[in-house]
Structure formats: C-alpha cells, structure tokens
Amino acid sequence: MKKDDYIPLFESKAAGWRGVYWFYAISMAVSVSLICIHRVMHFPHQKGLARWAWIGISMAELWFVTYWIITQFARYRAVSRYTFKDRLSRRYEDGLPCVDIFVSTADPQLEPPLMVADTVLSLMAYDYPPEKLSVYLSDDGCSDLVFYALYEASKFSRVWLPFCRSFNVELRAPNAYFSAVKELPSDDPSLAKEWREVKKLYNEMEAQITDIMKLGRVPDHLRKHHKGLREWESGVSRSNHHTILQVLIDGRGNKEVDIEGKPLPMLLYLAREKRPGYAHNFKAGAMNALIRVSSRISNGSIILNLDCDHYSNNPQSVRDALCFFMDEKQGHNIAYVQHPQKFDKE
C-alpha cells in the first residue's frame, strides 16, 4: 500500500459535551486557587495548636488538589472512537487472526453455572469465523456443576449459533435475549417455529442446570453423559486437585458442526492444579494458566478476556477490537483494547 492510500480502520473524534467538562474543570481550578489564597492570607502567626491544624488542613488540601490534577490527564481530551468493520472485512476477511477467549469463574454459589453458560454462549456466537475462535473457561472453584453446565451449553450451542445467525440476533446471551424478547418476535412463520423450538430447548437446559444446583451434585444418571465427569471421582476438592483440562468441542478439522453443518468454535474447560500452601493468585493466576494451556492448543494471536458475569451484548465486538489492532498505521502502537461495560438493572 502506498503512503497516500492509507484509509484507517478506526477514527477518534473529540467526545461530545466537552463544554460541560471545561466549565467544571475551570470553575474547580478557580475555586482551588481561591482556597490557596485564603489559606495564605490566614496563616496563624502564633505558634500552637491552631498553626498545626492549619498545616494539617493545608497539606490534606494540597494532596487532594494534586490527585485531582492527575485524574484530569485522563479526562481533558476525551475522545469517542469509531470503527470501520466493513473495511476490515474487505481487506482481511480471509486472513483474520485466531482469537482465544478467556472466561474465568471461581465459585458456583456466587457465580451461578447457568450465568456462566449464558456468557460462554454469547461468546461462541460471535460473528467471527468459528474455526478461528476458541473459548476457554477457567474454573477456580473446580466444580463438576460448572463442568456440567458447560457441557449443556456445548450441546445447546448447536442450535443457538445457527438461530443467532439466521435471524441476526443482537443479544447472543440466551437468557438476556429471552428476557428481552418475551413474545414471538414476528409473524414470520419460519422464525416463529424456530423461536419456539430454541426457547423450549433453552428452558430444558435451564431446568437441568437449576435441578443439579438444587441437588448440589451431578446425579449418577447424568454423569454418564460426558467422560470428563470422571475427573471428579478421585476425591477432588476445591483447593487440592490435579489439573482438569477437557475439550468439550474440538474445533480442529471442522469435525464438530452445528445443526446446519457449519463448524463450531472450540470450547474447553480448565481447572488448574491447586495444592494447599501455594499461592494461586486469584484471577491473575487463572489467566496465566490459560495463556500456558491455550498456547499449546489454539495459540491465538489475540486474547479476549471476560469475567463470567460479563456476557457480550454485541456480536461484532471481536471485529471492533481488530479494527484497532489491524489498522496499518496506528495498530502497531496498540496492545490493549477495552470495551465499554454496561450494567443490567436488577
């Protein structure tokens, strides 16, 4: 590409509402200056407690002002960023990089396995070539309940991914989708039929996972469903166990397909080895373990990291991030992209 031919994959524009920010910043700066003048004018000339109090108050104010100035560095030139995914697709659709997605969970009571399954499904359903996508779940709680939920999610993905694709579903976490779309979304008979079937299967999965949670264990008749559950037969406890690594969907060779015959992304479960007396370093330790494991399996050049309670509400998120990394001019300076977070109201 010649120098002048450069057409960016993203652009940054000054964020809106800058006038409000400058009004706030300037009025704050003026107020702070007035406080300083006031302090100097009221210096207590007599030694004693009043002077020490003056010194204490002035020091505290000085530190607050210093902290405030530092925080303004991140705010005074706020920008909004816009990506051009159509350009990304035109230039790189056949050469898109492999992406490894890391999700972490740590406690099936605090982070319900059904929620973990929803999050994982929203990631598997990204609008991205499935053979280039691998989803890894790290379970620091080392729970067979979580493993079973992931197994159910792997089965449900075979209908959920084609459904999202065919009807261009925006919210690809099934729970969020079915909470938002409570009635039949249109009178198109093919959509109506498929919607009912997919919702029925989702409700079955939900019931199955809710039942095992109530029971507190995976019952024997379900343990037969996946050989991975045998890993829990040898006295595994949360803080003392061997490594459990299970491939639920092996994306290699496009052997595993959805109900439309399209390949599925890879899906893996990892409970890293834990022994008493060793520091495991919480989420950071889990991410390190996933980097080591994924480097031997899919070794994607891009890593996307989410907590299990952060489902993806935009199927284009991976492509958005790639617009930053793959921009010919500015991409070399970018190592990290943070997506905005939204919080669902309870």
Ligand SMILES: O=c1ccn([C@@H]2O[C@H](COP(=O)(O)OP(=O)(O)O[C@H]3O[C@H](CO)[C@@H](O)[C@H](O)[C@H]3O)[C@@H](O)[C@H]2O)c(=O)[nH]1
């Ligand atoms: O031993 C642990 C403890 C936690 N986690 C996971 O780490 C994530 C964050 O932990 P949590 O206790 O839920 O922290 P939050 O305050 O909810 O999360 C915020 O704060 C964390 C710590 O700064 C960041 O890592 C998160 O991305 C950020 O959303 C969750 O997915 C956990 O499952 C583990 O994998 N192993």
Ligand SMILES: [Mn+2]
């Ligand atoms: Mn959390």
